[in-house]
Amino acid sequence: MLLIEGEIGGKKYREPFSKGILSKSLVRCEIKADRAYELASEIEKSFEKDKITIVPSEELIKRVKATLEKEDPLLAKKYSAWKNIRRSEDPLIILIGGASGIGTSSISFELANKLGIKNMLSTDMIREVMRKIVSKELCPTLFESSYTAAESLTTPAPPEFDKTLLGFKDHVNTVSVGLTGVVERSIKEGISIVIEGVHIVPGFIDEELLNTPNVHMFVLSLSDEEIHKSRFYSRCRQLWARRPLKRYLKHFTDIRKTHDYIVGEANKYGIPVIENIDVTATIDTMIEHIIDEKQLEKEVKKQNEE
Numbered sequence: 001m002l003l004i005e006g007e008i009g010g011k012k013y014r015e016p017f018s019k020g021i022l023s024k025s026l027v028r029c030e031i032k033a034d035r036a037y038e039l040a041s042e043i044e045k046s047f048e049k050d051k052i053t054i055v056p057s058e059e060l061i062k063r064v065k066a067t068l069e070k071e072d073p074l075l076a077k078k079y080s081a082w083k084n085i086r087r088s089e090d091p092l093i094i095l096i097g098g099a100s101g102i103g104t105s106s107i108s109f110e111l112a113n114k115l116g117i118k119n120m121l122s123t124d125m126i127r128e129v130m131r132k133i134v135s136k137e138l139c140p141t142l143f144e145s146s147y148t149a150a151e152s153l154t155t156p157a158p159p160e161f162d163k164t165l166l167g168f169k170d171h172v173n174t175v176s177v178g179l180t181g182v183v184e185r186s187i188k189e190g191i192s193i194v195i196e197g198v199h200i201v202p203g204f205i206d207e208e209l210l211n212t213p214n215v216h217m218f219v220l221s222l223s224d225e226e227i228h229k230s231r232f233y234s235r236c237r238q239l240w241a242r243r244p245l246k247r248y249l250k251h252f253t254d255i256r257k258t259h260d261y262i263v264g265e266a267n268k269y270g271i272p273v274i275e276n277i278d279v280t281a282t283i284d285t286m287i288e289h290i291i292d293e294k295q296l297e298k299e300v301k302k303q304n305e306e
């Protein structure tokens, strides 16, 4: 039997080679399930042919990369990229913002899955907890949606300001308090987490917190309004969806205003804005950014030590 030898926290362990586990990780690199299983079998056979019975996990990764290189060099590059992040012992705190319906929850689920991150949280959940703590009288916009918050503003909006955005900023400002708490706690505990939602807006979260190593922020966008609108249709077709399509279509103009505002702020603060057209491309871009930032952090750390 072929055994894989790994190390966790300085302790060595051995486990039987599993074609199922390996093919699952190949599927994450966009290889079709059938082909992934065939490749996993080929890799197992190649070790048997070499009469190897115990393989250090590093060796296994090398062989997978070599096999993928022959299959398609781009796949090998993708596999290396996300494997590097997964194997890193540093925690990752990933914040994904964007207007309602842009795809923050779908992308956060896919990214967490790909990187093996087990903690996920939506800012809508943070908002829901805050609604139980703060009264409606004290903080009326908190009880609205981000795009309807203006309806509960207690003071009239000055004519030079856009009312929708005034309400939006007030709403985001409040939820950012809870969001900051979650980010601080995640850093303190050293856990990896993906947090997503409309309340992740550059400029509302303390810059020092965002500059903490391993904290990465992204904003999703859709410049084509029609594609954005179609996302509400596709969401309401999902059986589990409980959010009425009519509400989002009625407020679509306001949702677009929040979209443009979030993107504008991201550009102002140098936060990557990713057009969320294709799930795979979005995830790949995020992984590339995380790797680049990690490299930069390493270089800065090295310079500071010198």
Ligand SMILES: Nc1ncnc2c1ncn2[C@@H]1O[C@H](COP(=O)(O)OP(=O)(O)OP(=O)(O)O)[C@@H](O)[C@H]1O
Pocket (backbone or CB within 6 Å): 098, 099, 100, 101, 102, 103, 104, 105, 106, 107, 197, 198, 231, 232, 234, 235, 236, 238, 276, 277, 278, 279, 282
């Ligand atoms: N890249 C994509 N390509 C195609 N469809 C997508 C993509 N990303 C998300 N979707 C679909 O768009 C719809 C809206 O996505 P999702 O629910 O993730 O948005 P959201 O930003 O979390 O919205 P909200 O903030 O209102 O909860 C869903 O049906 C989802 O499956």
Ligand SMILES: O=C(O)[C@@H](CO)OP(=O)(O)O
Pocket (backbone or CB within 6 Å): 100, 124, 144, 145, 146, 147, 198, 243
């Ligand atoms: O406030 C919002 O923009 C959305 C975010 O998901 O929430 P809801 O439409 O459920 O109020």
